[in-house]
Amino acid sequence: METIVSPKPLLAVLVSLVGALLIAITGERLRNLRETWTILASVTKFGIVASMLPEILNDKVIEYTLFKITSHLILHFKVDALGVFFATTASFLWIITSFYSIGYMRGLKEHAQTRYFAYFAIALSATVGVAFSANMFTAFVFYEIITISTFPLVAHKETKEAKRGARKYLTYLLGTSVAFQLTAIIITYNLTGKLDFSRDGVFETDVSYLTVTITFFLYIAGITKAAIMPLHSWLPAAMVAPTPVSALLHAVAVVKAGVFMVIRVVLYVFGIDLLKSFDLGTILATIASFTIIAASVIALRQDNLKLRLAYSTVSQLSYIVLGVALLTPSAVIGSIIHIVAHAFGKITLFFCAGSIYVSAHKTEVSQLDGIAKKMPWTMAAFTVGALNMIGVPLVGGFVSKWYLLLGALEKGSFEILSVLLLSSLLNAGYFLPIIYRAYFKKSPGHAYEIKENPFMAVTLTITALISIVIGFYPNFIASLAKEVLR
Amino acid sequence: MGEHSSILVVVISLIASITNVFIALVRKSLCYPFFVFILGICFLLSMDILYTVINFGTVKYKLGGWMPPWGIEYVVDHLNAFVIAIVATISFVVAIYAKESIKKEIAKPRLPYFYSTYLLLVAGLIGIVITGDIFNLFVFLEIASLAGYALIAIGEKRSVLASFNYIIMGTIGACFYLLGVGYIYIITGSLNIADLTRLLPPLYESKVTLAALAFFVIGVAIKIALFPLHRWLPDSYTFAPSAVSAFASATVTKVGIYVLIRISYTLFEPRFLTEITPLSTILVWWATIAIFFGSTIALGQIDFKRTLSYILVAEVGYIVLGVSLGNKEGFIGAVLHILNDAVMIACLFMIAGGLFYRIGRRNLTDFTGLKKYMPITMTAFLVTSLSMIGVPPTAGFFSKWYLILGAIRAEQWISASALIFSSLVNAIIFFKLLEKVYFSKKEAIPKYNFRELPLSMLTPIVLMGLAVLVLGIYSGKIISTVIEFTVPKGF
Numbered sequence: 001m002e003t004i005v006s007p008k009p010l011l012a013v014l015v016s017l018v019g020a021l022l023i024a025i026t027g028e029r030l031r032n033l034r035e036t037w038t039i040l041a042s043v044t045k046f047g048i049v050a051s052m053l054p055e056i057l058n059d060k061v062i063e064y065t066l067f068k069i070t071s072h073l074i075l076h077f078k079v080d081a082l083g084v085f086f087a088t089t090a091s092f093l094w095i096i097t098s099f100y101s102i103g104y105m106r107g108l109k110e111h112a113q114t115r116y117f118a119y120f121a122i123a124l125s126a127t128v129g130v131a132f133s134a135n136m137f138t139a140f141v142f143y144e145i146i147t148i149s150t151f152p153l154v155a156h157k158e159t160k161e162a163k164r165g166a167r168k169y170l171t172y173l174l175g176t177s178v179a180f181q182l183t184a185i186i187i188t189y190n191l192t193g194k195l196d197f198s199r200d201g202v203f204e205t206d207v208s209y210l211t212v213t214i215t216f217f218l219y220i221a222g223i224t225k226a227a228i229m230p231l232h233s234w235l236p237a238a239m240v241a242p243t244p245v246s247a248l249l250h251a252v253a254v255v256k257a258g259v260f261m262v263i264r265v266v267l268y269v270f271g272i273d274l275l276k277s278f279d280l281g282t283i284l285a286t287i288a289s290f291t292i293i294a295a296s297v298i299a300l301r302q303d304n305l306k307l308r309l310a311y312s313t314v315s316q317l318s319y320i321v322l323g324v325a326l327l328t329p330s331a332v333i334g335s336i337i338h339i340v341a342h343a344f345g346k347i348t349l350f351f352c353a354g355s356i357y358v359s360a361h362k363t364e365v366s367q368l369d370g371i372a373k374k375m376p377w378t379m380a381a382f383t384v385g386a387l388n389m390i391g392v393p394l395v396g397g398f399v400s401k402w403y404l405l406l407g408a409l410e411k412g413s414f415e416i417l418s419v420l421l422l423s424s425l426l427n428a429g430y431f432l433p434i435i436y437r438a439y440f441k442k443s444p445g446h447a448y449e450i451k452e453n454p455f456m457a458v459t460l461t462i463t464a465l466i467s468i469v470i471g472f473y474p475n476f477i478a479s480l481a482k483e484v485l486r
Numbered sequence: 487m488g489e490h491s492s493i494l495v496v497v498i499s500l501i502a503s504i505t506n507v508f509i510a511l512v513r514k515s516l517c518y519p520f521f522v523f524i525l526g527i528c529f530l531l532s533m534d535i536l537y538t539v540i541n542f543g544t545v546k547y548k549l550g551g552w553m554p555p556w557g558i559e560y561v562v563d564h565l566n567a568f569v570i571a572i573v574a575t576i577s578f579v580v581a582i583y584a585k586e587s588i589k590k591e592i593a594k595p596r597l598p599y600f601y602s603t604y605l606l607l608v609a610g611l612i613g614i615v616i617t618g619d620i621f622n623l624f625v626f627l628e629i630a631s632l633a634g635y636a637l638i639a640i641g642e643k644r645s646v647l648a649s650f651n652y653i654i655m656g657t658i659g660a661c662f663y664l665l666g667v668g669y670i671y672i673i674t675g676s677l678n679i680a681d682l683t684r685l686l687p688p689l690y691e692s693k694v695t696l697a698a699l700a701f702f703v704i705g706v707a708i709k710i711a712l713f714p715l716h717r718w719l720p721d722s723y724t725f726a727p728s729a730v731s732a733f734a735s736a737t738v739t740k741v742g743i744y745v746l747i748r749i750s751y752t753l754f755e756p757r758f759l760t761e762i763t764p765l766s767t768i769l770v771w772w773a774t775i776a777i778f779f780g781s782t783i784a785l786g787q788i789d790f791k792r793t794l795s796y797i798l799v800a801e802v803g804y805i806v807l808g809v810s811l812g813n814k815e816g817f818i819g820a821v822l823h824i825l826n827d828a829v830m831i832a833c834l835f836m837i838a839g840g841l842f843y844r845i846g847r848r849n850l851t852d853f854t855g856l857k858k859y860m861p862i863t864m865t866a867f868l869v870t871s872l873s874m875i876g877v878p879p880t881a882g883f884f885s886k887w888y889l890i891l892g893a894i895r896a897e898q899w900i901s902a903s904a905l906i907f908s909s910l911v912n913a914i915i916f917f918k919l920l921e922k923v924y925f926s927k928k929e930a931i932p933k934y935n936f937r938e939l940p941l942s943m944l945t946p947i948v949l950m951g952l953a954v955l956v957l958g959i960y961s962g963k964i965i966s967t968v969i970e971f972t973v974p975k976g977f
Contacts, residue, residue, distance in 0.1 A: 070962035141878040190894050
């Protein structure tokens, strides 16, 4: 594998930080200029990330050492297939979300928009930082920056409820990462003297079962952003945030940073061989399976649309965890593809929820009777997103589920197979009634006219279309995912 | 120059503290410039000492040309130079801050005496650190303590009682220390630390040596407010004038810990503390309890300065823990934390003082909505808070990293969890405050004067806030140039 030294990963991180600074300086008075900075930063960021794709596909690795703080705590970037995969998804969706945000924030005449856009940019900067981290320390730094920079976004409304939600958010994410993840990192360093991500893991083969088990589960408990039960309840609490935040951060950037870290820990800190020999994957797979089913059952009972989507996210994130926990090639490919497939599907669904809120001021599922007539684009996109979640063929979610099922078969586990099938049924159970209501029930009639916001309608149509494109042409993404395992 | 800096830094501040009184007789307005000027010189001298030690190694200065062990000798190695630099820098920065801050807290005619006493405290603290003689150390310890009692007593109404408490406790501590010195002198006939290092090992089994060690440790434990001997600290630092709280909290306990390190690892050999006496183990547990206790109590406070005082009790526990873990990582963490904690605590006390300066109160609830009125101060507060919690890449993370690593390496799991527990408590305390600052709106009360601080108070706060970031990023450099050399042999 060839290594190229290039500051591109650093630039990709910095561009949105600079963007945040410009946004903060420009302020509310020149709001069009401020929004221009957001768009410029997001497009440039995507450009830089995408420009690294060809080199990665040619089996090269891009590295850049930013700063050696001490001999072993080094801020070091390394772009590999897995990292660029995640970074591309996040930075591309940021462009779309930016347009959507403008529509949403202006549509609702929200307060503190400058703060909102600035922290959004910082959060994205840190997300790409997590994707490009070469060692656990760098990843931890950016992981914490994500937590702190998204806090103002969750507390955006500044109401009592928003503050309570944000407090819970912070307690879960910061508390566990300091208490468990940091401990796990220090134990890892103490045992191995290394913090770098490496393909075979950093542990020697002669470590004791107990130490490895404890460290492994400290990591899993410490990466709460993956929302594995029982440490998931911050995610529903975070739904008090404005919808674009829920869409990009709590369906893509933040939570995917969590599962991304889980993948890093499983594959690059412990390594497949070590986990197989201690059979730790099975325990993680059991926890993930439980989360998948339990979260889906809870989602069934939610009337609030965003909460239903949040529990759906909890469930879907565990698909990704389940995939890596199975430790078979197809399952891992499946979970990597699911990062993208779920991202496009769930962001579409959240966009739709936001669009409905802005145009029709509705938040509950039970209020959606007949809304498809008033908001045709939104509900069409919603249907595509829902089909994606259920895993219907020709939509993105099918591809990842297919690989996950293959992985379960490779493992020869009937239980996992049935978990996947049961959860698909449950997904259908909580998404199809919404679609049924919207299209076939009669609208109660409104005193005001419902009109779709063009900013929002266009963006959500784009993400819905891309989910379909992934379903039709899965080869590109599948080949990139296979690159990770090479 | 480097050789003479070590004596000059003490003598200048000592003489200046007396001169200042006479200057006051001539012209009161000259006192403050003189005061800052002297501390500026001390700061430069301390940097010179640090530079000399880094480049040329240990500096020895024989007072009056008397040969040790008969004469008093000043010995400056990496550890002293490091602590002196901290004391001199913080004293200088707080001195700039003090000008405006004490105007509202101390009656004007008393100001010259305040400056004099402050200089005396600086002289005492630097003297403790610089001397290589255990009796001379006691003398400076008393100079510093007496100055400290006086400075605290000129604070708010209740400060007199607080200071009285401090006097009682501090005097008991000093007596214990002096008894230790006496015992050591009885069996060895020497007071010079370098000399004692050579003389003591054959006497390790002696009961007198053990008693001396016990007296030393208890005496110092009172001076550094190691729980449950911390009783004097919260009241003193809560009711003292803001500038005194900022300076004393950042340096007095740190210098005490320096004495503990000297006694544990220079006067005695490390093996004395681990193999012959169980002192290391005792201190590890003691410090662990101090961390749990200090953090827990800090959680329940209303007054911001009192919260900080209890956090300080926990932080003292951190450093004592790191020193006693008996491995390199823990020790590096402890010494690094001496620096980081000094900067963070000084900054936070200065912010508390700033709040008091503007509105005459400093309860946690008074932080509500301050981002609008004091944006720059609150940015410094944000950075320092993150460092207290231990969020990378601020300074607090790195010392905590080494401390936890040391605890895990020593397989002290409970101590490691105490450190983490305390980080979490800090997270609760400071995020509650940050939420008040950034996400709550204040109803305008016309009576109060919510405005950004004057420049002379703001600059030191911003400087310390920046230092938290810069020290964090350069902590590797600090470790490799200074702290690596302070680690005792045999670790």
